[in-house]
Amino acid sequence: IKPKPTIFMIFGGTGDLAERKLIPALYNLFLEKYMPKEFAIIGLGRTEYNDDSFKKLLLGGVNKFSRSGKADKDKWADFSKHITYLKSDVNNEADYKKMSDVIEKCEKDWSEPPIIIHYLAVAPKFFPIIAGNLAKVKLADDTDRTRIVIEKPFGHDLQSAKELNALLKGIFAETQIYRIDHYLGKETVQNMLAFRFANALFEPIWNRNFIEHVQISVTEDIGVEDRGGYYDGSGALRDMVQNHILQVLCLVAMEPPVNFDAEEIRNRKVDVLRAMRQFGPDEVRFNTVRGQYSEGWVKGEKVEGYREEKGVDPESNTETFAALKFFIDNWRWQNVPFYVRTGKRMHQKASIISIQFKDVPHLIFPNQSSESWQQNRLIISIQPEMSIRLQVQAKRPGLDMTLNPVDMVFNYDGTYETDTPEAYETLLLDAMKGDQTLFMRGDQVETAWDLIMPVLENWESKKSISFPNYSADSWGPETAEALIAKDGFHWFTMP
Ligand code: NAD
Missing domain, CATH: 3.30.360.10 (Dihydrodipicolinate Reductase; domain 2)
Structure with a gap:
């Protein structure tokens, strides 16, 4: 079963994890026809990029790290049509408004309301800030359609893990929280x-x-x-x-x-x-x-x-x-x-x-x-x-x-x-489908x-x-x- 139309908001879209794992995984899911017809990948980061230079950065990652080897020119062109870059600072509330504008546009243009996956590929100190700001601009409310993926490490000790859980649970339902353990x-x-x-x-x-x-x-x-x-x-x-x-x-x-x-x-x-x-x-x-x-x-x-x-x-x-x-x-x-x-x-x-x-x-x-x-x-x-x-x-x-x-x-x-498939392919597909079995x-x-x-x-x-x-x-x-x-x-x- 193909997942529903999906928007991936990748916080840390210019980072190592996105380049090495996330984009190659999404590209391979696309090659193997697991991606829905309507999907968007929105890379978020502080660095200055336009859509083209961002896609070029990601193509470099795919060529280097994808299990399917160097990207095919036409297939990459088809895939990368779905990618855009949004320069934003996770601390800046106004930037979240830009994110909701992009989401709204997809909602208007697409055949059905999309699943929205906020993927936090950033340092853990940003997890609470991002979650809090998503809540402020109402990008966390829809418990069926909105999900948040949290990378490791989840906490530094029991106390900090409890605090992070409490904070996330104050904003999201447990069914919206996907804690990654790529193993x-x-x-x-x-x-x-x-x-x-x-x-x-x-x-x-x-x-x-x-x-x-x-x-x-x-x-x-x-x-x-x-x-x-x-x-x-x-x-x-x-x-x-x-x-x-x-x-x-x-x-x-x-x-x-x-x-x-x-x-x-x-x-x-x-x-x-x-x-x-x-x-x-x-x-x-x-x-x-x-x-x-x-x-x-x-x-x-x-x-x-x-x-x-x-x-x-x-x-x-x-x-x-x-x-x-x-x-x-x-x-x-x-x-x-x-x-x-x-x-x-x-x-x-x-x-x-x-x-x-x-x-x-x-x-x-x-x-x-x-x-x-x-x-x-x-x-x-x-x-x-x-x-x-x-x-x-x-x-x-x-x-x-x-x-x-x-x-x-x-x-x-x-x-x-x-x-x-790479572990991230399995996990990203599961996140799109809403299957939490392999998440903590x-x-x-x-x-x-x-x-x-x-x-x-x-x-x-x-x-x-x-x-x-x-x-x-x-x-x-x-x-x-x-x-x-x-x-x-x-x-x-x-x-
Ligand atoms: P990275 O340092 O390469 O990337 C960090 C990203 O965060 C960059 O895109 C940067 O632009 C962005 N960023 C930093 N400050 C920002 C701000 N104020 N506003 C907006 N964006 C900002 O880090 P990484 O290696 O990609 O790791 C990201 C997360 O994934 C970390 O939690 C890490 O522990 C986890 N992780 C990484 C790997 C890996 O292989 N790299 C593996 C497992 C888990």
Whole structure:
């Protein structure tokens, strides 16, 4: 079903996110005929542009970042007819009047009243200002047709997230608020729902009786690049764990929903967060590890340590690595550890969920070396490889009974010919259609903040004396290995 006529008001239309993600996503939706016949993209920003120079800027972004490669001349011409630029300052109330004039014109000319999506691709300090000004000029009132998309980060801690939620909810209904976590738009992450709830095979074993532990690992090989100034006030817990990793964890751990309604799915996800065991001082001490990268060598090139990066305090206490052991206190997951880790400047870029099943109850095969023995494991690789692997033991061909682990693999690239859409394509289309399933609800965000606050507060109040404690191109601090090794496990890495 095609969405209704839509107006995208992109605040921060000249910014990096618009250029790199939003416009390429809308262009690909246009190429694949998902865009409605009537749509308008209104770029908003302070910089001086006219429509032509703005379109030129965006074309550069599409050529560079779109999954469909360089834009076709005619198709871009068709698409870009829908784009205009409106120079405006988010602080200036009069500029919002200009926005409503543009909207009114579309309403007059089009066949039916459009959906209006205010996309806030600007720094978080502007979120309250924009929301407030939209309310003043009555661009927020229509609960059916008006939506607001909020980029990450949603709050800096529990208190600020609560304040932002309260402010937004004073202006918009929850059904109008789309809090983006782009991880939820990724194919492999969405496939978690299909995999768990469309196959009879896994449901009976998806619990503490069969699963020994779960790992979620999101490692990046890059450092902070030019985001040092921002990152130093944030850190790995805020940037990755509070949002992306906990959202993925919810999909792994949630109870089966009774239907595919957005509210039902979001209820089941928030149930998981509410059941997660709170961290007391002992848990922070024994179940968490933080790290910060030092200089090192990556592919033969010397790279700087975190404290030497541009915009970073030379004595920074900010973590670029975090590993935590969580428990979910409900019947399904009692005593099953969920280990999560994330870090920058790690040896490999990979986002992986690993579900390790309990060992066989009795071993009948003689002479198995411990190296070749591996418990069953389900590996869901989110990126860069998009695959699901089931690791099982099999007999190695030969005259004696020797076992070795083999993978049953479902790989997206080999299975489907079509290119997988980018996360932002999925999410923008959902926002147009009014489907909130893959967006975070207000209570979900607050519960996730609530969970990590004791760790954040502990880490921020105690300066780490060991920083920097891992070198670039490594697997993080040694203590992260110890966190999981003391329970008899190892972090899984892709071969
Ligand atoms: P950016 O600095 O590249 O762009 C900021 C935009 O805001 C520019 O278009 C600028 O003109 C506009 N702006 C600044 N002050 C303004 C004012 N007073 N009035 C009107 N416009 C003003 O930032 P970005 O990287 O595009 O990030 C935007 C948001 O998206 C941030 O919240 C960021 O955390 C989030 N985000 C970005 C990325 C990314 O890949 N860039 C990824 C995830 C989330």
